[in-house]
Amino acid sequence: MYSFSGMYELWGLFIMNFTDRYRYRCRHLKLVPFHLLSQLDLTRFWDRVLRRAGLPIVFSQGFNPRPLLSFGPATVTGVISWTEYLDMTFYEFIEPEQLKNILNSQVLEEMRVVEVNSIPLDFPSIMKSLISVQYAFIFKDEGNIGNHQVLFSIEDIEELERKKMEKQECMISFLFKKKNILLNPYKSLEFMPKESGFNRENLVEIIKQNYYWF
Amino acid sequence: MVEKIPDQENFFKNELLKITKPARYIGEEWNILVKNPSQTTCSVVLGFPDIYEIGMSHLGLKILYQILNDLPGVRAERAFVPWPDLGKLMKEKSIPLFSLENKIPIRSFDIVGLSLQTEMNFTNILYFLDLSQIPFRSSEREDDFPIIIGGGASTCNPEPISDFFDAFLIGEGEEAFVEIIQIVSAMKGQRKGDILSELAKVVGVYIPSFYQVGYSKNGIVSKIQTMNKRAFPQIQRRWLKDLDNALYPEAIPVPYISIVHDRIPLEISRGCTRGCRFCQAGMIYRPHRERSPENIVHLAEKLVASTGYEEISLLSLSSTDHSRIEEIISNLSRRFEAKNVNISLPSIRMDTFSVQIAQNLKRVRKSGLTFAPEAGTDRLRRIINKGLTDQEIFSTLEKVFEGGWDDVKLYFMFGLPDEKESDLIGISQLVNEGLQIGKKIRGKRVSIHLNLSAFVPKPHTPFQWIGQNSLEEFEEKIQRIKAGFSRDRRLIRMNWSDFKESTLEAVLSRGDRRLSRVIEKAYHLGQIMDGWREFFSFERWKLAFEEVGLDYHFYSERWRDPKEILPWDHISSGVKKEYLLKELEKSRRQEVTPRCIHFQECMSCGVCSS
Numbered sequence: 001m002y003s004f005s006g007m008y009e010l011w012g013l014f015i016m017n018f019t020d021r022y023r024y025r026c027r028h029l030k031l032v033p034f035h036l037l038s039q040l041d042l043t044r045f046w047d048r049v050l051r052r053a054g055l056p057i058v059f060s061q062g063f064n065p066r067p068l069l070s071f072g073p074a075t076v077t078g079v080i081s082w083t084e085y086l087d088m089t090f091y092e093f094i095e096p097e098q099l100k101n102i103l104n105s106q107v108l109e110e111m112r113v114v115e116v117n118s119i120p121l122d123f124p125s126i127m128k129s130l131i132s133v134q135y136a137f138i139f140k141d142e143g144n145i146g147n148h149q150v151l152f153s154i155e156d157i158e159e160l161e162r163k164k165m166e167k168q169e170c171m172i173s174f175l176f177k178k179k180n181i182l183l184n185p186y187k188s189l190e191f192m193p194k195e196s197g198f199n200r201e202n203l204v205e206i207i208k209q210n211y212y213w214f
Numbered sequence: 215m216v217e218k219i220p221d222q223e224n225f226f227k228n229e230l231l232k233i234t235k236p237a238r239y240i241g242e243e244w245n246i247l248v249k250n251p252s253q254t255t256c257s258v259v260l261g262f263p264d265i266y267e268i269g270m271s272h273l274g275l276k277i278l279y280q281i282l283n284d285l286p287g288v289r290a291e292r293a294f295v296p297w298p299d300l301g302k303l304m305k306e307k308s309i310p311l312f313s314l315e316n317k318i319p320i321r322s323f324d325i326v327g328l329s330l331q332t333e334m335n336f337t338n339i340l341y342f343l344d345l346s347q348i349p350f351r352s353s354e355r356e357d358d359f360p361i362i363i364g365g366g367a368s369t370c371n372p373e374p375i376s377d378f379f380d381a382f383l384i385g386e387g388e389e390a391f392v393e394i395i396q397i398v399s400a401m402k403g404q405r406k407g408d409i410l411s412e413l414a415k416v417v418g419v420y421i422p423s424f425y426q427v428g429y430s431k432n433g434i435v436s437k438i439q440t441m442n443k444r445a446f447p448q449i450q451r452r453w454l455k456d457l458d459n460a461l462y463p464e465a466i467p468v469p470y471i472s473i474v475h476d477r478i479p480l481e482i483s484r485g486c487t488r489g490c491r492f493c494q495a496g497m498i499y500r501p502h503r504e505r506s507p508e509n510i511v512h513l514a515e516k517l518v519a520s521t522g523y524e525e526i527s528l529l530s531l532s533s534t535d536h537s538r539i540e541e542i543i544s545n546l547s548r549r550f551e552a553k554n555v556n557i558s559l560p561s562i563r564m565d566t567f568s569v570q571i572a573q574n575l576k577r578v579r580k581s582g583l584t585f586a587p588e589a590g591t592d593r594l595r596r597i598i599n600k601g602l603t604d605q606e607i608f609s610t611l612e613k614v615f616e617g618g619w620d621d622v623k624l625y626f627m628f629g630l631p632d633e634k635e636s637d638l639i640g641i642s643q644l645v646n647e648g649l650q651i652g653k654k655i656r657g658k659r660v661s662i663h664l665n666l667s668a669f670v671p672k673p674h675t676p677f678q679w680i681g682q683n684s685l686e687e688f689e690e691k692i693q694r695i696k697a698g699f700s701r702d703r704r705l706i707r708m709n710w711s712d713f714k715e716s717t718l719e720a721v722l723s724r725g726d727r728r729l730s731r732v733i734e735k736a737y738h739l740g741q742i743m744d745g746w747r748e749f750f751s752f753e754r755w756k757l758a759f760e761e762v763g764l765d766y767h768f769y770s771e772r773w774r775d776p777k778e779i780l781p782w783d784h785i786s787s788g789v790k791k792e793y794l795l796k797e798l799e800k801s802r803r804q805e806v807t808p809r810c811i812h813f814q815e816c817m818s819c820g821v822c823s824s
Contacts, residue, residue, distance in 0.1 A: 033226045036230060036231075041237055048524075050522070051518075052519065052520070063579065077236070078231040108244075110242075
């Protein structure tokens, strides 16, 4: 059990704006079967993880106080993700490595936090830091992941967004124009400035682990 | 060798993407109890014949889940009925319904315990069995199928579904379910008939196949007789003597998706001190038992720490009737304010509502307030023994608006016995007056959320003999209420129950064994999920009744003679039939029965001596 001084709770109530705050950016996994959680589920999930962990969370003010969390662009339900980012803010400084361990004591292996960085309070948001999102698609009929590398243009993506509105029952069809050729797409990476530490080799490794029939 | 569902990995990774809300089916919640199948000797499925969001909100399931998994060698897992899109897919691919913990098909468990909370789940029982690839009727199931046991509120009249179950557990399961499991594990591998004979010795266990029901020419039950020497002539409902020392989970599974009651359920008392004559829960959960404030605070601390939930709901049939409720609420709200954990009450009696309670409840966030005046006039409230006056209602509304609330939710019923036009107008007048009070106090417009339910006479209540209103009468009455509202109509948000659903509920709740055939027929006609408006079809039910050759009006609208044998007469809730009859008489004289406070003024309902 990790304990933090109880003082922040009182500060939080009376002089919230003058208190020191510490901001962290975390990267976590969202592997099977948690790829089926929606972005709303994920918000609720981290809210409860932070409360369970007894961390000195900064709450939003107002009618319905909730832990201050901010996420990157929502991952479509059904996409297995290696890289989900979220920012959290605390009233006390915690060593990033210790924070990672605390968080991981409250989540399952498939959702584990793989990276925690302390960032300045005025650091750009995840949305602003983000340059691109990379998806890996696996083609069922080819059976060989090495052979296929498909890039699709921005027009395709707009098409996908439209389809999303129309047809919700099947993830596969709205993420790519052509049907029947894909299994779950795999959200591999959000390119973050410098710190992501992700390369193509371990992507192939992960895909092999997750798609056992190849 | 433990049976697995076919192509499990692909199912969870890809097949589930084709359906709505796939996260319902993944399990893996925080705090679940997963035991290794090879190291357990008795396996139980705690099944709920409704979807995940409903079943996971049910407290009894959480309590039993903990108690059973605490037993060495016993493995208890959960299973819910899927939404029909997955149901269809499972049937197409021949994937059997599975438990959420170990993903094991239901049919390979030793016991299936189904929680029956409402009659509107009856077709879902068959859906559950069908998807589990288990035959519907107890008589069609060989020894290698699990023993199917039903429990919960609807088992106080289990007759309409008695053909589908091997056994019922009448009453509270904390002790009795453990006794059942001990017998089943000790007799594992023996013939089902022998196991059932042994189970029949447990107080509260009802084996429907050991009883035979006869009917007279006019369709009324003429006799109920036992066919097995071991079967009790009357089944006594089980209840816990000591609630405060009963096991209560200190950690509960935390779902990923939003469920109906997405908060910590903390049961502060069981049973109700009031004797509202329409209320089944008030009769069948007697006597009133309390958990101590010390225990409640201890449990709250544990549950908040283990789940990370942001709200605690203090459950009971009438929370403000707990003898130390103010102490509990002020204690909890002070303790959890800094953690931003909210305290809420499911329903509050208007005559016990206090400003102090209100202030404490809104410390973290102001949740809505709900009250149930139930009827429109003092006269009708005396008839139903609600014991609440117009004056009390108005003074409570004043307190609410003074406390800073701008809206309030009110529950009423219509179609009550001896209801007159003035009672219906009374509802509209109360609401009009409430809006006036709010405007005066708040200095601006307030809104009232009105919820109207059609009265359903329930077994084991003083109104069990009463005929329900017809669909036409219900329709007329709702129009009458609507016509009485003042011009500020947009300040009144009004919902009312579907009369057809209420009719079916009345039919099924007071039905006899012959209804098994109707339920089965309705299921074969495609009826499932009766509790969901998008699936409920009264036409289909009417057709099912027609095909079986029964008249549903016989069950809903017919007034029963106090002398006739009721289909549930061999099931005792502990409250004596004479007491119920006496209460019915008193209701005709508009006489009020006071609260049941232990050892002070006993009304001799019979529970405590049973």
